Amino acid sequence: MITEIGHYALVLACALSVTQALVPLWGVWRKDEALMATAQPVAVMQFIFTAVAFAALTHAFVSSDFSLLNVVQNSHSQKPLIYKISGVWGNHEGSMLLWVLILALFGALVAVGSRAMPRDLSAAVLAVQAWVSAAFFIFILLTSNPFLRMAQPPIEGQDLNPILQDPGLAIHPPLLYLGYVGFSITFSFAAAALIVGRIDASWARYVRPWSLIAWIFLTLGIAMGSYWAYYTLGWGGFWFWDPVENASLMPWLAGTALLHTAAVMEKRDALKIWTIFLAILAFSLSLLGTFLVRSGVLTSVHSFANDPARGVFILAILVFFIGGSLALFAWRASSLRQGGIFAPVSREGALVINNLLLTTCCATVFVGTLYPLALEAFTGDKISVGAPFFNLTFGPLFVPLILLMPVGQMLAWKRGDLLGAAQRLVVAASVGLAAALIFSALQGGPVLSVLGVAFAAYLIIGSFVEVWGRITGPGVSLSVAWMRAIGLPRSAWGTAFAHAGLGVSLFGIAAIGWGVEVVHALRSGELVPLGRYELSIGALERRNGPNYDASVVPIDIREGGRVIAHIDPARRFYRARQMPTTEAGIVTLGLGQIYVSLSELNADGSIDARLYWKPYVALIWLGALFMALGGALSLSDRRLRIGVARRAQTVAQPAE
Amino acid sequence: MRSVLAALCFALCLSPAWAVEPGEILADPALEARARDISLELRCLVCQNQSIDDSHAELAKDLRLLVRERLKAGDSDAQVRDYLVSRYGDFILLKPPLRAGTVLLWGAPLIVLCLGALGLLMVARRKRPVEIAADLSDDEKKRLDQLLKS
Numbered sequence: 116m117i118t119e120i121g122h123y124a125l126v127l128a129c130a131l132s133v134t135q136a137l138v139p140l141w142g143v144w145r146k147d148e149a150l151m152a153t154a155q156p157v158a159v160m161q162f163i164f165t166a167v168a169f170a171a172l173t174h175a176f177v178s179s180d181f182s183l184l185n186v187v188q189n190s191h192s193q194k195p196l197i198y199k200i201s202g203v204w205g206n207h208e209g210s211m212l213l214w215v216l217i218l219a220l221f222g223a224l225v226a227v228g229s230r231a232m233p234r235d236l237s238a239a240v241l242a243v244q245a246w247v248s249a250a251f252f253i254f255i256l257l258t259s260n261p262f263l264r265m266a267q268p269p270i271e272g273q274d275l276n277p278i279l280q281d282p283g284l285a286i287h288p289p290l291l292y293l294g295y296v297g298f299s300i301t302f303s304f305a306a307a308a309l310i311v312g313r314i315d316a317s318w319a320r321y322v323r324p325w326s327l328i329a330w331i332f333l334t335l336g337i338a339m340g341s342y343w344a345y346y347t348l349g350w351g352g353f354w355f356w357d358p359v360e361n362a363s364l365m366p367w368l369a370g371t372a373l374l375h376t377a378a379v380m381e382k383r384d385a386l387k388i389w390t391i392f393l394a395i396l397a398f399s400l401s402l403l404g405t406f407l408v409r410s411g412v413l414t415s416v417h418s419f420a421n422d423p424a425r426g427v428f429i430l431a432i433l434v435f436f437i438g439g440s441l442a443l444f445a446w447r448a449s450s451l452r453q454g455g456i457f458a459p460v461s462r463e464g465a466l467v468i469n470n471l472l473l474t475t476c477c478a479t480v481f482v483g484t485l486y487p488l489a490l491e492a493f494t495g496d497k498i499s500v501g502a503p504f505f506n507l508t509f510g511p512l513f514v515p516l517i518l519l520m521p522v523g524q525m526l527a528w529k530r531g532d533l534l535g536a537a538q539r540l541v542v543a544a545s546v547g548l549a550a551a552l553i554f555s556a557l558q559g560g561p562v563l564s565v566l567g568v569a570f571a572a573y574l575i576i577g578s579f580v581e582v583w584g585r586i587t588g589p590g591v592s593l594s595v596a597w598m599r600a601i602g603l604p605r606s607a608w609g610t611a612f613a614h615a616g617l618g619v620s621l622f623g624i625a626a627i628g629w630g631v632e633v634v635h636a637l638r639s640g641e642l643v644p645l646g647r648y649e650l651s652i653g654a655l656e657r658r659n660g661p662n663y664d665a666s667v668v669p670i671d672i673r674e675g676g677r678v679i680a681h682i683d684p685a686r687r688f689y690r691a692r693q694m695p696t697t698e699a700g701i702v703t704l705g706l707g708q709i710y711v712s713l714s715e716l717n718a719d720g721s722i723d724a725r726l727y728w729k730p731y732v733a734l735i736w737l738g739a740l741f742m743a744l745g746g747a748l749s750l751s752d753r754r755l756r757i758g759v760a761r762r763a764q765t766v767a768q769p770a771e
Numbered sequence: 772m773r774s775v776l777a778a779l780c781f782a783l784c785l786s787p788a789w790a791v792e793p794g795e796i797l798a799d800p801a802l803e804a805r806a807r808d809i810s811l812e813l814r815c816l817v818c819q820n821q822s823i824d825d826s827h828a829e830l831a832k833d834l835r836l837l838v839r840e841r842l843k844a845g846d847s848d849a850q851v852r853d854y855l856v857s858r859y860g861d862f863i864l865l866k867p868p869l870r871a872g873t874v875l876l877w878g879a880p881l882i883v884l885c886l887g888a889l890g891l892l893m894v895a896r897r898k899r900p901v902e903i904a905a906d907l908s909d910d911e912k913k914r915l916d917q918l919l920k921s
Contacts, residue, residue, distance in 0.1 A: 352825065355820070355821070355825075356820075357820050358820065459895065467891060471884065471887045471888065471891065472884075474883070474887065475880055475883045475884045475887060478879060478880070478883040479879060479880045479883070482875075482876060482879040482880075483876070483879075486873075486875070486876045486879075490872055490873075490876075494872060496861075496872055497860065497861070497862040498861050498862060498864070498867040498872070498873065499814045499820070499861075499862055499863070499864060499865050499867065500865070500867055500876065501812075501814060501820055501822065501865030501866065502811075502822070502865060503811070503812050503865050503866035504865070504866050504867065504876075507866070508877075508879075508880045511880075512880060512884075634792070634793050634796060635793055636793045636794075714792065715792075723792050723793050723794075
């Protein structure tokens with residue numbers, strides 16, 4: 116019964132989204148306030164019904180209702196509760212339901228928070244948002260319905276893929292979806308601006324929090340996914356330039372560009388058309404990623420289930436939204452008034468360069484990901500484009516970006532002083548140089564690592580130079596500096612932290628070159644040296660979990676004869692799916708990690724293993740956290756300002 | 772979700788063996804280092820988008836052993852690569868070779884960058900028409916003087 120309620124709620128949500136897609140737009144066209152006003156309550160109801168549907172599916176998973184096909188295929192009664200819950204979105208149908216849930220949630224949030232916006236703009240935004248959600252509701256109901264019953268329910272389910280039975284699944288997809296779907300909001304704002312034909316600094320002010328939210332979640336989602344891949348896949352890499360990863364990187368790059376142009380637009384009323392275009396691009400790339408993964412068009416092993424019908428349906432959605440929005444763009448963009456003028460050397464100018472480089476990066480990833488597909492289609496020629504290509508092309512594009520990031524922060528709006536900015540960055544550059552010298556003396560090793568660390572140190576210091584200059588000065592006491600630091604706009608701190616975060620990540624990536632890797636057959640009782648540590652190998656043990664059998668090799672880590680840590684790398688065998696997995700033994704020592712991953716048991720009782728010492732590796736993900744923190748700081752600033760704008764508007768209303 | 776799927780892809784390749792096993796490693800560290808560098812740029816043909824160095828598939832293991840055999844036989848890095856390309860085609864190279872069909876691929880970053888820069892220049896020029904008037908020519912100065920005198 117609960118399942119049927121969920122199914123029915125999903126159909127109702129679909130119907131509501133169609134209403135929301137048409138009625139407010141009709142209202143905008145007829146300039147009818149009453150019709151426009153329907154958008155808000157309908158958006159909220161759409162969210163409530165979607166939430167009911169999602170709750171019903173979750174209930175089916177938690178109670179192991181094996182009359183549902185989806186539950187049978189992806190769950191097992193003995194699975195721990197957390198994986199029963201996260202298993203809801205660990206499959207195609209459920210993950211699409213999560214997608215529309217977040218879509219509806221954001222739609223409802225826009226509806227609730229849109230009172231300060233012009234009526235016609237908010238109606239158009241919600242209508243466009245509803246077009247997107249309607250497309251996905253119809254997609255779910257027609258091709259990926261999670262509520263299908265089985266005529267003859269089995270006694271037990273087939274279990275969730277063991278690789279997905281990990282806390283990572285609980286966190287990673289929701290974060291990533293919050294990011295993708297966040298960009299659907301900026302897309303809706305862009306399309307609405309084109310429909311209404313009005314775009315100004317206040318538009319940018321409404322959009323910016325959404326682009327920030329989307330960017331923060333996407334950053335966290337990508338970082339989380341990267342860490343998850345790092346610890347589950349067992350060979351210690353953190354980024355594989357896999358098409359599936361590229362699919363999430365492209366919207367991130369476009370979204371980062373969007374974030375920066377939205378700032379220009381808000382402060383200076385410039386770069387409007389370009390901002391609109393980026394908003395369309397960021398969401399189009401999110402949709403493209405969905406298509407690539409779901410359709411199986413790239414490399415078929417990536418997706419859970421690739422049904423050609425689904426692929427064609429998503430392709431249709433893709434063509435409709437990208438084609439439609441670009442057509443709207445071509446038709447209406449010329450009518451938008453160009454805004455503020457600025458000199459080439461200025462904050463705006465620097466952000467234009469930033470955009471040029473970021474979009475080129477994005478295009479490089481795009482071409483690299485799709486080129487093999489296109490080449491094969493046109494010439495039948497098969498080539499591979501892998502990590503070496505991306506490292507070679509992406510790296511050189513990122514170098515000028517990193518060099519220019521602190522410079523851009525230092526330049527004033529409208530007209531900047533390049534020489535002055537360079538002078539103020541001398542400190543940062545010296546620190547970078549010093550870092551290069553120190554690390555080449557201490558670690559030696561690959562030139563690229565030394566260079567990377569130098570750039571990272573320059574970027575980290577350079578990111579804070581501007582803030583530092585604003586809070587200190589000759590004769591400024593510590594308490595005054597503290598007061599100034601607190602008094603600075605949060606967005607200034609946000610920029611500093613986000614930029615420095617990239618430097619921190621870069622440091623971690625550069626330090627990979629100093630890692631130690633040992634491939635070795637482990638024997639009980641032996642002592643394996645690894646960098647400055649020694650690993651004392653214990654005897655193989657059996658430790659069985661609720662739905663798997665595990666072989667564990669306990670390892671003590673010693674430094675100078677003293678045991679400082681313990682790890683339990685394991686091989687697991689999941690009974691229901693008859694599938695082995697590897698649980699790497701990882702321990703963080705300082706900022707580095709020891710990483711041991713087991714392989715096959717040999718006939719002589721030894722176990723093949725890969726052992727790594729990875730100095731500073733934690734910085735890769737710590738940097739991403741800093742970036743997200745920077746975004747959050749900026750967001751808290753924005754929210755304040757929107758509040759002020761709303762209060763000012765209330766005051767300005769005539770007395771009745 | 773994307774990376775979950777990536778994880779899955781790797782999982783599918785992951786079953787029996789493991790990437791670079793202790794038994795495969797060459798005694799000569801210099802030769803082994805070359806073998807690892809070459810392996811990192813060769814694609815595991817049955818997995819997708821994974822190097823044979825990372826892959827656990829049986830085929831990847833065979834290819835790793837093949838690379839090491841050729842190196843031991845005295846082949847240069849390029850000869851090993853050429854040999855594998857002659858057997859499996861360009862598909863095995865994770866870094867596609869530069870030829871007619873891949874010019875656009877390798878050129879893409881530069882082309883996009885240049886087009887973008889060109890576009891920016893054009894927009895900048897259109898936005899700010901040159902307003903600084905040129906100085907008067909000698910003829911014009913004479914005429915001005917005459918006008919002022921008269």
